[in-house]
Amino acid sequence: MTAPMPSKTLVEVKNLKVHFPIRRGLLRKQVGAVRAVDDISFDVYEGETLGLVGESGCGKSTTGLAVLKLLEATAGEVRFRGQDLTHLSEAQMRPLRRHMMMVFQDPYSSLNPRMTVGNIIGEPLGVHAVGAAAERAERVQELLRLVGLNPAFINRYPHEFSGGQRQRIGLARALATNPAFIVADEPISALDVSIQAQVVNLMSDLKSQLGLTYLFISHDLSMVRFISDRVAVMYLGKMVELGSRDAVFERPLHPYTRALMSAVPVANPRLERQRRRIILEGDVPSPAKPPAGCRFHPRCAFATDICRQEEPALRELEGGAVASHRVACHHAEKLL
């Protein structure tokens, strides 16, 4: 999984904000907003897997949806191959959609139970008018083989498959139109451990075979470490750290990243008993009322006055730090 560091930008996200209005009262007046994603910027390079991690409510799924324009951004822009998507209409967007696809978390609710596998996988081909009907049927069988399913399953229904097989069907559907970019939102978290490994292996095989670029959204840090080239960490609508997989995992700079990593259990009882865990106090605050200053400060052991007042920018550290390893913490230098 050590692809040569690619540098061509495929997707560019700039100052992306997605706010959901909170409406109250008879006139449904807007009284506030859930700031699910609040001003984040990052690039996805061609041929890489960017892992996006964070806990529930941090905005990672919302980011994934907004990047594909399946959710309207409140502000900011998303560029795909240099083209700004934010102001495109649905009709203008359609021809682009075949190049950017999504794999969903729940393989049970993301497949229409009344459609056959062939129709599910073939649907994007029809929508985008790829090939004639006969070619499409052939393509569907090819896709089934590609994801490791028997092409004879083409007329079966989703309920006849196990969770892992359904996720393979979801992958085949996403791959139907030969996309360049795939957003996979927790693609393995609904699966059993032994099946997770199968799907992850399949995803990395497909990546090298088809030259795909992934935005891999997950809360499972060990899987993200395994599959990603670069990793972005989100907390409460903000990106707090972004860097190469090894930099982020071996030298995490943000106190939250450190806590998150130390919370991941390791399958080694001796290590596990000796390990000193950073236990974060309290819960994640509501994204409707995020704390002032650094959003992590109420739970951070290193917080000082500046953290309570001033929001830290996502920045590269001066001196010493690995290039393109960025962190949003006022005290990152001291934590080195």
Added chain:
Amino acid sequence: MAHLLEVKDLVTRFYSDRTTIHAVNGISYTLDEGESLAIVGESGSGKSVGVMSLMGLIRYPPGRVEGGEALFKGRDLLKLSPSEIRKVCGREIAMVFQDPMTSLNPVLPIGLQLGESLRKHMGMDKAQAQVRAAELLALVGLPNAADRLKDFPFQFSGGQRQRIMIAMGLACDPSLLIADEPTTALDVTIQAQIVELVKELQQKLGMAIIWISHNLALVAGMVDKVIVMYSGYIVEQAPVDDLYERPLHPYTLGLLHAIPTLEQRNQERLASIEGMPPDLRKPVTGCPFAPRCPYAIEKCLQAIPPLQAVGPQRTSACWRAEELRGVHTFGDKL
């Protein structure tokens, strides 16, 4: 010394119109006082049904405990009447479930829900129960416990609700706490809080724990021994250090290698267990894991391997367990 809990040949099946689900197929284990045990397995392995059977939580139809015994402090739980089992379960055995939202009554304040078992099992009056409820909530680390007794479940976060569930479990000083995937619905940082809490409480209160989980990594640091289940069978059972150091069943080995560790780097592929989870409708004639096992031989398909001793206090249900000692990675040749 007699064991706190001794389960022998427990069999539980579920029936529907035409099919029979063989959920638990004759499992046996023991648990001593103050000991902690993890039961690990994937969905459908029978790990939850196994303990629910002990507590009289399997209803007929569709399910039925069909055989075996479960001696808790010398009394067979499987022979108790529903009202007797309720007494034991509220008081001496407590259970914490996976989903803290659906396990709490959404329309009752938590003080009342906590107080219920105190009044019922400990004979307290309302005022005493409220005082004790506040103490319990403080014990599980809920901030401003006394002021929050009148709050409803929706006013708490997921982690807080799980703390409340644990407080309810501890209400009557149980000698056994059964935790069924109590952290699965929670985020990792909150999961770490709950795990620390349970470890701390066990040291403080000295109860025995059965921790049910699908996550081998999670239980590694917190239990004395581990049982691995597959397809309703116990496939391996060992003291915790031995199991992780040298698994002696191919399924355990596969599970351990399917999780990438944080230390593991630049590995090209994960060891994956090929194939699908077993179909519980069909009774097996050979080893239930054989269809997915890279080490399966003719014998594995023909005869179910019994759980046999493979070391001090450890057993494995594999015909080739001894040969596995030399294998370091799942899939390596014997």
